[in-house]
Amino acid sequence: MRIKELRELNNIQQKELASILEISPNALSQYENNKREPSIDTVSKIADFFNVSVDFLYGTSDITTCKKCGLTYCPLIPQDRIVHAQLHSSWEAATKKYGTLYSNTVENERLKAENRSIVCDPSQSLEDRYNAQKIIFKCLFSRSLDASNYSERHVDFNTYIAMLLNQESTKKHLPPELYNKFVEDYGTQPGIPNGETYFYPYNDNSPVTIAAHFDGDEYTEEELDEIRQFAEFVKNKRK
Ligand SMILES: [Zn+2]
Structure with a gap:
């Protein structure tokens, strides 16, 4: 032992x-x-x-998963311990700022699967399906925050939902009655290209910098336009 x-x-x-x-x-x-x-x-x-x-x-x-932040690391490697400690404190700050996060990958996948079956079950009430979908959004939000190392520049949960609702792919995958109710409550907003679920914070407002954060994937003119619109939106918000 x-x-x-x-x-x-x-x-x-x-x-x-x-x-x-x-x-x-x-x-x-x-x-x-x-x-x-x-x-x-x-x-x-x-x-x-x-x-x-x-x-x-x-x-x-030789590895362990932190029961709180869900990060997997090796406690015997000093560098790993340092990285975990740093990420863990960012994670703690993020949970204070953004509320409960489903950071553990296994738990995250389980919650998504469980709630997806509720969303797709027409015998359930619209309210239950709506709440189930909201948990799925929170799971995706948690992964997105994780991908940005729990950056304080990440958008909040409500804005994140609006960004996903802005995507054709979300509209296609959600039952219309649910999609419409979400749009009514959260609106739509550009910021995450179609089909993606990660929001990448960036250091300045230039569309080039924003585009560079999307890991060199190729984007259609339409998607780049969305990114530019979002850059405009952020710029105005900061004034
Ligand atoms: Zn941790």
Whole structure:
């Protein structure tokens, strides 16, 4: 087990950790030296305290997924720990600013699949389908924020929805009654090219810079026009 490694990496004394885990220092010492096996309850306490998976704790896996921000990293690699710590604090600031985020990829995919079946089920009420679609938008929003490393320049959730509603692909995939209700509530706004779900924040308002952030994909004149319109919109908003 990696108790000692984790404890030393986090600069915690044996006595201190034992008191946090509500066990005797002697018991902890025996766990660390593999002389005794901790109970399942203690194992999960240790994993929670160090924010690592049980698999990582047992050494069956060298990576762990942060239970809070959902980022996967190796706690044994100093550089990985630093990168995670930085992203984690950006993620924390983002959840304060934008509300609940579905940052864990597995959870995100599960939520999307679950809610998609509600959206597509005509026997459900329009309200339930609307709320299910809103969760799907939040899942996409979470991925978009993740792709921008939780940048503070990312648009807020309402603006993000308006940007997706502006796309032909969203209109095509949503049942008309739902699409219309969303447009009524959020409006439409250019900013994310058709078929894309990531919003890329940028440093200046020039359309060239914005286009450059879309990873060198080729865009139709129409899509580039959307990007330019959005640049105009942002410029006016900042005045
Ligand atoms: Zn984290």
